[in-house]
Amino acid sequence: MSYKQSNNHQESDILIVDDTPGNLHLLSRILRKKGYQVREAIDGKTALEEVNNKLPDLILLDIMMPDIDGYTVCNQLKSDPNTAEVPIIFLSALDDIFDKVKAFESGGVDYISKPFQFQEVLIRVKNQLTLRRTQQQLQILNTQLEARVEQRTKELEIANSKLRDMAFRDELTNLPNRALFLERLADGIDIKQQYPNYQFVVLLLDCDRFKMINESLGHSVGDQLLVAISKRLKSLLKPEDTLARLGGDEFAIMVNKIEDMAEAKTIAQKVIDSFSHPFVLPNQEVFINVSIGISLSHLDYQKPEHILRDADTAMYRAKDLGKGQYHIFDPSMHHHVSEKLQLENDLRRAITNNEFLVYYQPIIHLKTGKIAGFEALIRWQHPTKKLIPPVLFIPIAEETGLINAIGYLVLKSACEQFRSWQENKLINDSMFISVNVSARQFANMELSQQIQQILEATKLDPHCLKLEITESAIMDNPKTAVAILEGFKSQNVRLSIDDFGTGYSSLSYLHNFQVDTLKIDKSFVQRMDNNGSSCGLVPVIVNIAKTMKMGVIAEGVETPEQLSLLRSLECEFAQGYLFSPPLPESSLLDLISGNLTW
Ligand code: C2E
Ligand code: CA
Ligand code: CA
Numbered sequence: 001m002s003y004k005q006s007n008n009h010q011e012s013d014i015l016i017v018d019d020t021p022g023n024l025h026l027l028s029r030i031l032r033k034k035g036y037q038v039r040e041a042i043d044g045k046t047a048l049e050e051v052n053n054k055l056p057d058l059i060l061l062d063i064m065m066p067d068i069d070g071y072t073v074c075n076q077l078k079s080d081p082n083t084a085e086v087p088i089i090f091l092s093a094l095d096d097i098f099d100k101v102k103a104f105e106s107g108g109v110d111y112i113s114k115p116f117q118f119q120e121v122l123i124r125v126k127n128q129l130t131l132r133r134t135q136q137q138l139q140i141l142n143t144q145l146e147a148r149v150e151q152r153t154k155e156l157e158i159a160n161s162k163l164r165d166m167a168f169r170d171e172l173t174n175l176p177n178r179a180l181f182l183e184r185l186a187d188g189i190d191i192k193q194q195y196p197n198y199q200f201v202v203l204l205l206d207c208d209r210f211k212m213i214n215e216s217l218g219h220s221v222g223d224q225l226l227v228a229i230s231k232r233l234k235s236l237l238k239p240e241d242t243l244a245r246l247g248g249d250e251f252a253i254m255v256n257k258i259e260d261m262a263e264a265k266t267i268a269q270k271v272i273d274s275f276s277h278p279f280v281l282p283n284q285e286v287f288i289n290v291s292i293g294i295s296l297s298h299l300d301y302q303k304p305e306h307i308l309r310d311a312d313t314a315m316y317r318a319k320d321l322g323k324g325q326y327h328i329f330d331p332s333m334h335h336h337v338s339e340k341l342q343l344e345n346d347l348r349r350a351i352t353n354n355e356f357l358v359y360y361q362p363i364i365h366l367k368t369g370k371i372a373g374f375e376a377l378i379r380w381q382h383p384t385k386k387l388i389p390p391v392l393f394i395p396i397a398e399e400t401g402l403i404n405a406i407g408y409l410v411l412k413s414a415c416e417q418f419r420s421w422q423e424n425k426l427i428n429d430s431m432f433i434s435v436n437v438s439a440r441q442f443a444n445m446e447l448s449q450q451i452q453q454i455l456e457a458t459k460l461d462p463h464c465l466k467l468e469i470t471e472s473a474i475m476d477n478p479k480t481a482v483a484i485l486e487g488f489k490s491q492n493v494r495l496s497i498d499d500f501g502t503g504y505s506s507l508s509y510l511h512n513f514q515v516d517t518l519k520i521d522k523s524f525v526q527r528m529d530n531n532g533s534s535c536g537l538v539p540v541i542v543n544i545a546k547t548m549k550m551g552v553i554a555e556g557v558e559t560p561e562q563l564s565l566l567r568s569l570e571c572e573f574a575q576g577y578l579f580s581p582p583l584p585e586s587s588l589l590d591l592i593s594g595n596l597t598w
Contacts, residue, residue: 044068185304439473522556
């Protein structure tokens with residue numbers, strides 16, 4: 001039979017303290033026999049030394065001892081944090097004046113009376129050792145748990161700060177994003193409320209024709225460009241200003257502590273000027289413009305979104321005014337915005353009720369002085385307003401996509417009316433009808449089908465129909481433009497480039513497309529007679545048209561001088577108030593029947 005009861009016993013180190021050697025040895029023997037390691041101490045002093053040498057797992061401590069008694073030993077051990085945890089079982093002879101309460105108060109965990117009953121000693125020792133071991137294990141587990149909790153907390157903190165960073169950063173440019181920008185604006189608003197003299201300004205930047213770059217050069221070049229733009233903008237700002245990318249090609253700048261609007265204008269101009277240099281990308285140089293909307297801090301601003309909204313309104317106004325400019329928000333623009341919404345609703349209704357009229361302006365063949373064709377120009381007969389000119393609703397129709405439905409209505413009525421003039425022999429067979437097609441309409445895949453359907457329904461010779469498309473409509477759709485234009489060609493429909501000279505004037509694309517006519521923008525025509533000796537771009541465009549075997553129309557002819565200059569330049573066609581303004585059908589028919597020659 002093994003004298004060891006369990007492995008635990010072997011590890012357990014028991015210190016027995018008793019001034020009676022007989023007791024000491026007896027107890028030692030019993031416990032050793034049970035497999036415990038046992039140390040002996042004959043008095044209190046030795047006991048304390050033993051404990052300090054090596055912590056026992058358990059102490060059996062006699063109370064009545066000379067010099068230092070058991071209570072004192074116990075008190076000392078319990079008051080030292082290094083030894084306080086060692087459990088102590090008191091030993092007391094029956095004839096001792098043994099105070100159980102005092103024993104527990106001084107920190108003992110149990111007591112055993114002498115003379116010993118061996119079984120009792122063994123059970124009490126075993127219980128205390130088990131308790132102690134359990135406590136120690138618990139302690140280890142606790143420490144491990146604490147360490148793990150601490151580790152997890154750290155990890156969580158790191159993850160949190162990463163998440164926060166991600167939530168507030170634009171990944172591509174590493175600039176603050178909209179959320180962070182709004183926070184900075186909110187801080188600015190708070191400061192402004194406390195110190196009303198403090199001023200900041202918001203510049204909202206939107207790249208002009210960024211979509212075209214993405215489509216023609218690819219998205220990765222688009223991304224490179226955005227990064228290059230962000231670097232250039234950053235270099236123009238002070239460290240305390242905030243530059244953010246709000247999304248897409250939209251950036252925002254918050255300039256802190258500015259003196260007045262003049263300072264804001266200077267910054268905006270600096271930004272615009274900085275865009276006059278190309279952005280150098282790994283494989284190419286790219287030019288791009290920005291439009292900027294500016295809004296200045298104001299005590300009325302309660303929410304950051306409102307400042308941004310106003311800068312946005314101003315930015316769109318800047319775009320309307322011709323891109324590559326800045327515009328400062330003024331509160332009357334709110335009115336403009338709600339008016340715009342109203343107009344949009346009205347436009348939807350106008351489509352359902354077909355409130356549109358088509359006016360016609362004659363186009364004159366300059367050699368014969370006779371009408372060669374007509375341009376269809378839309379007007380809107382709003383039920384409660386005066387006749388609304390297209391400049392007031394075509395841009396909104398473009399923005400909202402309503403232009404597709406409106407464009408269809410114009411095409412259909414222009415073709416139907418023109419066909420009925422033909423059928424009634426009011427006009428001769430060589431005349432043509434020109435219809436304007438906007439950029440968005442041009443990009444719409446259904447346009448060609450719509451034209452086909454109208455041509456079939458009216459039995460109009462496709463050759464009589466000319467589509468007027470601006471250069472920018474073509475350049476806005478660089479990928480699809482060729483296919484779309486070829487589609488029209490195969491339908492036998494003719495094409496005019498409208499407002500020629502105001503857009504890209506990049507002549508290279510003319511080779512790619514079979515264009516029939518160039519329309520010289522009226523701004524060039526009208527600048528002609530300011531300086532009779534030089535006719536500006538007009539002769540150049542007339543020559544381009546001739547070289548490329550295209551027709552050429554000068555639009556906006558208002559004076560006899562312009563007319564004679566155009567004749568001397570051998571410009572083929574002309575159109576303008578000098579001949580006739582755009583007219584409703586009935587007045588036009590009167591004009592035609594007059595058979596005038598100019
Ligand atoms: P646009 O295509 O350049 O049309 C010529 C504009 O010049 C017309 O303005 C015409 O009335 C005006 N005009 C004609 N002769 C003279 C002149 O001697 N002097 C001056 N100062 N102006 C002259 P309107 O009719 O107000 O149309 C403005 C613009 O609206 C058009 O410019 C065109 O871009 C657009 N538009 C008109 N009708 C339609 C349409 O049915 N569809 C689309 N998508 N756009 C249209
Ligand atoms: Ca036109
Ligand atoms: Ca035009």
